[in-house]
Structure formats: structure tokens, C-alpha cells
Amino acid sequence: MTRIEILQMGPFPEWDQTPLDAAYRMHRYFEAADPAALLAEVGPRVQAIATRGSIGAGADVIAACPDLRLVAVYGVGYDAVDLSACRDRGIRLTNTPDVLTGDVADLGVAMMLAQARGIVAADGFVRSGEWTRTAAPLTRRVHGGRAGILGMGRIGRAVAERLAGFQMQIAYSDLAPVDLPGATFIADPVDLAKTVDVLFVTLAASAATRGIVGADVLAALGPDGLLVNISRASNVDEPALLAALESGTLGAAALDVFDGEPRIDPRFLALDNVLLQPHHASATHQTRRDMGQLMRDNIDAFFAGRPLPSMVI
Numbered sequence: 490m491t492r493i494e495i496l497q498m499g500p501f502p503e504w505d506q507t508p509l510d511a512a513y514r515m516h517r518y519f520e521a522a523d524p525a526a527l528l529a530e531v532g533p534r535v536q537a538i539a540t541r542g543s544i545g546a547g548a549d550v551i552a553a554c555p556d557l558r559l560v561a562v563y564g565v566g567y568d569a570v571d572l573s574a575c576r577d578r579g580i581r582l583t584n585t586p587d588v589l590t591g592d593v594a595d596l597g598v599a600m601m602l603a604q605a606r607g608i609v610a611a612d613g614f615v616r617s618g619e620w621t622r623t624a625a626p627l628t629r630r631v632h633g634g635r636a637g638i639l640g641m642g643r644i645g646r647a648v649a650e651r652l653a654g655f656q657m658q659i660a661y662s663d664l665a666p667v668d669l670p671g672a673t674f675i676a677d678p679v680d681l682a683k684t685v686d687v688l689f690v691t692l693a694a695s696a697a698t699r700g701i702v703g704a705d706v707l708a709a710l711g712p713d714g715l716l717v718n719i720s721r722a723s724n725v726d727e728p729a730l731l732a733a734l735e736s737g738t739l740g741a742a743a744l745d746v747f748d749g750e751p752r753i754d755p756r757f758l759a760l761d762n763v764l765l766q767p768h769h770a771s772a773t774h775q776t777r778r779d780m781g782q783l784m785r786d787n788i789d790a791f792f793a794g795r796p797l798p799s800m801v802i
């Protein structure tokens with residue numbers, strides 16, 4: 490029996506790769522010596538693209554697959570997929586929401602704590618023996634502070650639930666107020682940033698949200714403010730962020746996402762007021778297994794004619 494052909498844009502763990510290879514004919518675009526030649530050869534036979542959130546599927550790849558019917562994303566964010574091409578051609582799109590929400594929120598809160606309490610620097614302080622000569626610098630209290638959440642979707646809510654345990658006052662910004670007792674809705678991101686100590690960016694990225702955290706938001710957060718980004722780099726104006734961190738207009742940042750990642754702007758490496766994380770908010774064994782299962786369930790359901798477990802379009 491001829492197997493359905495799938496273009497694979499990035500690596501998956503072995504526990505997903507093995508069943509995918511058994512059920513489908515997978516073409517590894519990311520490993521091809523000449524990706525354009527691979528696309529020209531297999532594109533006409535490809536019926537699905539399996540991709541990672543950070544890689545997506547651009548217009549050129551989609552255009553090279555005239556019989557493409559499904560794009561299955563391993564991740565919740567699908568901003569790197571050309572949505573208008575999918576809509577125009579009636580191509581289905583699936584992602585992996587819900588299963589990663591808790592881990593992403595956990596890491597966001599951990600990043601806030603790590604940055605505010607100087608946990609990474611303090612580890613170096615102990616290892617270097619500096620502790621035997623002097624006392625570690627004082628850090629900053631987290632509990633009872635004011636937190637802002639930009640984007641009150643699933644992940645924003647999960648962050649809010651965790652921050653309640655730190656007795657933090659919570660304000661948020663979104664397109665409209667949501668039902669979240671005890672939290673204050675502030676529509677304008679600049680006004681939100683003015684009233685908080687820590688600003689979490691938990692917004693699904695799109696063309697409309699590009700650079701929504703700009704120089705004005707960063708200045709409003711101010712020299713004592715902390716920015717935590719666990720969404721997408723595109724939501725933050727990165728040149729403005731670097732300038733604000735270098736000048737001290739913004740106090741500190743904790744970032745899991747970067748323009749051009751994993752090759753991040755080297756200016757970040759020279760800053761001691763930023764915590765750098767390798768886009769791994771969902772990267773626990775448990776969640777990555779659940780994400781892989783959900784992506785495969787979507788692919789299997791599509792080709793078996795069953796309803797899609799997590800369809801975007």
C-alpha cells in the first residue's frame with residue numbers, strides 16, 4: 490500500500506518519529522542537503538506538513554505542495570505558518586494547545602522568581618567561592634507585588650492562577666475583559682505597564698501583535714520593572730528592548746524567545762539584567778510526549794476522516 494507522504498520541517502523526539510515513520514512516508518526537509526531540490530522532488534506528492542511552532546510553514550513551502558491538505562504544528566503557536574495560504578487553499582491547520590499550558594506558566598513564574606531573586610547569579614556566587622569573602626547582594630521581593638499579564642488566554646490565566654499564590658495584585662490587557670475575579674482589566678498595554686512591577690507577555694503572536702511591547706511600554710514599566718516574555722519574540726520590539734536594558738530605562742528582563750533564535754543578538758550576552766532561556770517553556774518530558782501524541786492524533790484523525798482533536802482552521 491502506498492503511504493501518505495508528509496513533509497517534516499523539524500526534528501521530533503524518537504517516540505514520535507518512530508510511529509510517524511511507520512505510518513507515513515516522512516520527508517525530512519530540515520536534514521536535506523538541498524532542501525529546494527527535495528521540495529521540488531517530493532512537493533507534488535506531499536499531503537501534509539508536520540512542523541514545529543518556531544519553524545512553521547512559509548508561503549514558498551506551501552506553494553511547492555499543490556496537493557497539501559493539512560499543516561500539523563507541534564506547538565501552540567502557529568504564527569510561522571502562512572495562514573492566508575492555508576485559508577485560500579482550504580488547507581486544515583492543527584496545533585497542540587492545552588497540554589503545554591501548565592509548563593509554560595510554570596517556567597514564566599520561575600523566570601520571574603529567578604530574575605527577581607538573582608538565583609542564577611547566586612549559584613555562581615557560591616560556586617566561585619565569593620561567598621567566603623563577602624555577602625551576596627540583596628535582591629528584590631516578589632510576593633505581594635503587582636503583576637501585569639499581556640494576553641489573558643489559556644497561558645495568561647495559568648500564570649494568573651500561580652501568581653495568586655504569591656499574593657500578587659493582577660492586572661491584564663486583552664482585546665476585551667474576561668471573567669477573572671480579582672484581576673483588573675486595563676485595555677492599553679502602556680497603561681498596564683505603568684501600574685505593575687512585572688509584566689508577563691503571554692499573547693498569541695500575529696501580524697497585529699508585532700512589536701506590541703514597544704519602547705513606550707518598556708519605558709512605562711520603568712527602571713524598576715521586569716519584563717517576562719514566554720510568548721514569541723515578535724510581540725516585543727527587540728531593538729527597543731535591548732536599548733532599554735542597556736540604558737537602564739527598563740530594569741530587567743527574563744526571556745524565553747528571541748528574534749532569529751537560536752542565534753540571538755550578542756548584545757544580550759553582555760547584559761547582566763537579563764535572564765536568557767532557550768525557548769523551552771514547554772520542554773518537559775511529560776508535556777513533549779503529550780504534544781507529540783496530540784500532533785499525531787490530529788494527523789491520524791485527518792487521514793482517517795475523523796474530527797480533528799485541535800483544529801485551528
Ligand SMILES: O=CC(=O)O
Pocket residue numbers: 542543563564565566567589771
Ligand atoms: O513556542 C512554543 C509553542 O508555540 O508551543
